[in-house]
Amino acid sequence: MATHETLEAKVDQLFVEWNRPDSPGAAVAVTRDGEVIYKQGYGMANLEYDIPITPTTIFDIASVSKQFAAFAIVTLSHQGKLSLDDDIRTHLPDVPDFGNTITIRHLLHHTSGLRDWVQSLSIAGDLMDDVISFKHILKMARHQKALNFEPGAAYLYSNTGYNLLAEIVETVTGDSFREWTDTHIFKPLGMTNSHFHDDYEMILKNRAYSYQAVENGGFKHAVNNTTALGSSALYSTVEDLAKWILNFDHTRIGEQTVIEQMHERGMLNNGEQINYALGLNIGEYRGLQTVGHSGSWRGFRSHLMRFPDQKFGVVILCNLDTFNPLVLAEKVADIYLSDVLGPKEVSESEKTKEPAEETEPEPLTPDQLREFEGDYYTEELDTTYTIRARADGLVAQHRRHDDISLTYADDYFVGDVWFFPEVRFTRDNTGRIIGFELTGNRVRNLYFEKKRH
Numbered sequence: 049m050a051t052h053e054t055l056e057a058k059v060d061q062l063f064v065e066w067n068r069p070d071s072p073g074a075a076v077a078v079t080r081d082g083e084v085i086y087k088q089g090y091g092m093a094n095l096e097y098d099i100p101i102t103p104t105t106i107f108d109i110a111s112v113s114k115q116f117a118a119f120a121i122v123t124l125s126h127q128g129k130l131s132l133d134d135d136i137r138t139h140l141p142d143v144p145d146f147g148n149t150i151t152i153r154h155l156l157h158h159t160s161g162l163r164d165w166v167q168s169l170s171i172a173g174d175l176m177d178d179v180i181s182f183k184h185i186l187k188m189a190r191h192q193k194a195l196n197f198e199p200g201a202a203y204l205y206s207n208t209g210y211n212l213l214a215e216i217v218e219t220v221t222g223d224s225f226r227e228w229t230d231t232h233i234f235k236p237l238g239m240t241n242s243h244f245h246d247d248y249e250m251i252l253k254n255r256a257y258s259y260q261a262v263e264n265g266g267f268k269h270a271v272n273n274t275t276a277l278g279s280s281a282l283y284s285t286v287e288d289l290a291k292w293i294l295n296f297d298h299t300r301i302g303e304q305t306v307i308e309q310m311h312e313r314g315m316l317n318n319g320e321q322i323n324y325a326l327g328l329n330i331g332e333y334r335g336l337q338t339v340g341h342s343g344s345w346r347g348f349r350s351h352l353m354r355f356p357d358q359k360f361g362v363v364i365l366c367n368l369d370t371f372n373p374l375v376l377a378e379k380v381a382d383i384y385l386s387d388v389l390g391p392k393e394v395s396e397s398e399k400t401k402e403p404a405e406e407t408e409p410e411p412l413t414p415d416q417l418r419e420f421e422g423d424y425y426t427e428e429l430d431t432t433y434t435i436r437a438r439a440d441g442l443v444a445q446h447r448r449h450d451d452i453s454l455t456y457a458d459d460y461f462v463g464d465v466w467f468f469p470e471v472r473f474t475r476d477n478t479g480r481i482i483g484f485e486l487t488g489n490r491v492r493n494l495y496f497e498k499k500r501h
Contacts, residue, residue: 056086058383062376063090072259072267072347072368073101077286078380079361082298084290093256093367095267103287106241106255107365108272109350110343112289113244113282115310116229117213118156118327122306123232125152129220132156139216146195152216154199155209156326157314161195162208164490165276170467171486171494172429173448176346177271179248185211185276193428196492200317203324204490207279210327214244214278225277236301239288245281248273252283256367258347270347270369280345286363293354293361296339311339333378335390342374353377358385409458417442420473424484424496433496444468467491 059076066073073091077084089101124130130139132153137143143150146161154160165185166176172188174180189208196204214225221228226244234242241254259267275281296307310326323330331338333355340353349366351373362380364373382389417437425432434445435454442454442461452468454461461471469488476482486494 052085055383056088059086059380060088060090062379063088066091066368066371068092069098069100070095072256072366074364074366074368074371074373074376075101075103075105075107075286076362076364076376076380077103077290078384079290079293080384081359082294084287084294087286087290091368093254095257095259101256101367104241104254104285105365106252106283106285107350107367108245108258108280108345108348109282109284109289109352109365110280110345110348111207112341112343112350112352113278113280114210115327115341115352116233116244116282116292117210117217117225117278118310119233119302119306120217120225120229121152121156121213122309122326123302124217124220126303126306130216136212136216139219140212142190143212144190144192146192148195148199150195150199152213153314155206155213157322157324158203158205158209159200159314159316159322160206160209161197161199161201161204162189162206162212163192163196163492163494164204164206165189165208165211167467167489167491168208168429168494171426171491172431173446175448177273179273180276181248182211182214182246182275182277182281186215188429191428191430193495194493196490198317202316203314203322204492206490207276210279211276212278217278233301234288237288237291237295239284239291242282242284242288244277245283246275246277248275254285255283256348256365258345258367258369260347260369267368272346272348274345280343284365286365289352289363289365290361293352293363296354296356296361297359333381333389334392336385336388340374340377349373351377353381355381355385358388360385409456412441412456414439420481422481423499423501425499426494426496428494432499444471 067090071091075089077087087103091101093099093101093105125132133151135149150160165188217225217228226246229244258270258272260270262268313325313330314322328339336355343350347367347369349371352363354361362377364376366373420435421437423432423434436443444452453464471484473481473484483497
């Protein structure tokens, strides 16, 4: 039987490459059978002032925040203040009527069809180090013109849905989302270093800065000015999140029925069950059930994972964009649960696959390419792109972005940046180009109309 000391040394070994005075790093906490059995920090919270990471270092935990918004909503439903099957416009009447009812449950399970604000605002020209406020995000949601799909028809991750959940908490309770979560979650659990960050200018002691790796082996500061309440923007520590993990097994806040409901997986209109519950992913690792969530924003990377049957949990918070905290969390589980884990499976990415044969489409002539030139405007995001022809394809130009190359792929064009993935031009009945639809990732069929000059 391995001793605590040897297990802890193995965990430390996982983080050794970052545990230096010139590198960002991570904090980890491990829980088992109702108690914290290990917590440690590695690397630096701030490279400019040589401040090390400890278990009390505060990180932006990004999308791990979503389970707290879900807990708030389920608690209010159990208090009779709302129903998960309410039309969201009952509580937020200024959200557009898309002709299909979006329920609170749709928001919780990412089945609403609402466009994700991260990609939408990028298309609009916002840069991720701009000030992106909660009000800014809600304003974008209120200007959406069409859904990605009919509510309940598909699962497509949408941060926007969780921002609307935070707004519903404010509308229903009369408290700000930060106030409600402070009063009903963080203070009762003794999570003294946790809060939803609703003021990007707020001075916060013990905060980790976020960093991006650069080519020469160095790092740069990834500025974080975002207050995306509900979907993200929870600032916390591994010490505090360990208390949250323990509450799932020994509830100090929330009735057991609330905890159980958070684990109910979503259902699509066709009866298909999805793996996403309420702010939680229900999964499996080496034969054991897992409940968890990842987070990623600027240089922050986070993962919180529980093995409910083994009453085991691990939380990892990092401040460097090249970290993969899910893989690290699994390796921590390998160390502590080695006697009950099943055999390691080969991941899909490691299985060798025959490359598919691709046929290159016939290139377009310069005259054909020039036909697409012009200014294209979308009212939904109030932004314009200029399309220009080049020898090898098209380029999309925007006043705040570098030029985006568009490569011809049969009947559509593929962009070379993540937020501008696929462009399909539309024509009128005379064959004249009148606009294009931008689609892919978390935004589908966003229409741009060609301006007439």
